[in-house]
Amino acid sequence: MGTGDRGPLTAAPGADLVVAGGGPAGWALARACARRGMAVTLVEPRPDRVWTNTYGTWCADLPLAGPDALPRAVVAASDVGWAVARTARVLDGEYAVLDTPALQDALRDDRVRVVRGKVRGVPDEGPGVVLDDGRELRAGLVVDASGAARVLSIPTGRRAPRSAxxxxxxxxxxxxxxxxxxxxxxxxxxxxxxxxxxxxxxxxxxxxxxxxxxxxxxxxxxxxxxxxxxxxxxxxxxxxxxxxxxxxxxxxxxxxxxxxxxxxVDTPAHRSPAGVVPFGVAGRFVHPATGYSVARSLYAATRLADQLVTRPDHDSMVDAADRVVRGPSARAVHAMRRRGLDVLLRMPPADVPEFFERFFSSPPERQRAYLGAHDDVQASLGAMLAVFEHLSPRLRAHLLAGALLGAGRDQGR
Missing domain, CATH: 3.30.70 (Alpha-Beta Plaits)
Known part of the structure; x- marks a missing residue:
């Protein structure tokens, strides 16, 4: 795998896709597109850095089969999980802990052209990115996979609340x-x-x-x-x-x-330049309740690559990417889960364990729908209603307050 250089470069000839960011989301998408024959350039300030985060997810959410299957070696360990609130409960399905070096090795692909550099913006005309040293990389589509940094986001001018x-x-x-x-x-x-x-x-x-x-x-x-x-x-x-x-x-x-x-866990809404598609954490993939995003990024990378490879021009690529990453269903599910975050932030500390006792007493399929099903509005709404049915009257009142009043001051330390 090459790491590029700092020689003169004003374009990436024949590039179909430029990905800004070399974390799990960026590499998952770059790999998936390259495997479909697309010419992909990935820009990363430190392309040789070693990932150190610990990632966990449900085994059912990992792409261990299909066109972009990861090797079984990416799973360091797996077992049934337990939750203990007021009582101990065994959870439905196996939980997997990933071998982070194995995941990094599996996602890297020699067909992806890697450029060492930091993206600072987009050119005045045409799709592409401008690096901090003045170089420009052109491509049919630009994807911002730079994580929470969101290097290609545009300030809205409004003061954002402090993140949860x-x-x-x-x-x-x-x-x-x-x-x-x-x-x-x-x-x-x-x-x-x-x-x-x-x-x-x-x-x-x-x-x-x-x-x-x-x-x-x-x-x-x-x-x-x-x-x-x-x-x-x-x-x-x-x-x-x-x-x-x-x-x-x-x-x-x-x-x-x-x-x-x-x-x-509550990345605020932001605008991207015209023609730039946010992905992964930059695309608000973080689940507001669990903080998980990696499994969703792996899944979305396959869906997006399948769409992009069939598109003949920039506008159609942007349109397809928007529908995969920021479609109406995904936005609606995310909005509901943000309301769930508001509920948690408003909840009196003494009631939090009781809330999770009730959550884990709901039907397993409803629990899984809330933890996953990122673009299934019906399943996500059904999961929230199922939890509501299991709550005590006091907890129902807290849930309604959070849902109706939105973000407020956290309850206690």
């Missing part, structure tokens, strides 16, 4: 050590307040990483702003000690065994 963030601090321990805390189970959410700290509730996310290692992560769902990472580290230590681990078993002072997470 998901934050977490995790530590990697041997599986036999983790079993003291998890009983050998994959814990999707464990809301038991073993940390003993007041304020906004946090949960334990405990997942196998393969190779006899387990990530134990204290996680806060959306807050505005997110809970501070030092506070989460302290809660994690207190939780693990309360569960029976010794201080020596919790290597929070070892940078190689600690994971810090902070990202926005």
């Amino acid at each position: 963030e998901q934050t977490a601090v995790g530590v990697v321990v041997p599986a036999d050590v983790a079993a003291t805390v998890t009983d050998g189970r994959l814990l999707f959410m464990d809301w038991r307040p073993l940390h003993g700290m007041p304020g906004w509730p946090t949960f334990l996310y405990a997942i196998p990483l393969g190779g006899g290692r387990v990530l134990l992560e204290e996680t806060s769902l959306a807050r505005r702003p997110g809970l501070p990472l030092p506070e989460l580290a302290d809660r994690l230590r207190r939780r693990l000690v309360a569960a029976g681990l010794a201080e020596a078993d919790i290597p929070l002072d070892d940078p190689g065994r600690v994971e810090y997470v902070r990202f926005a």
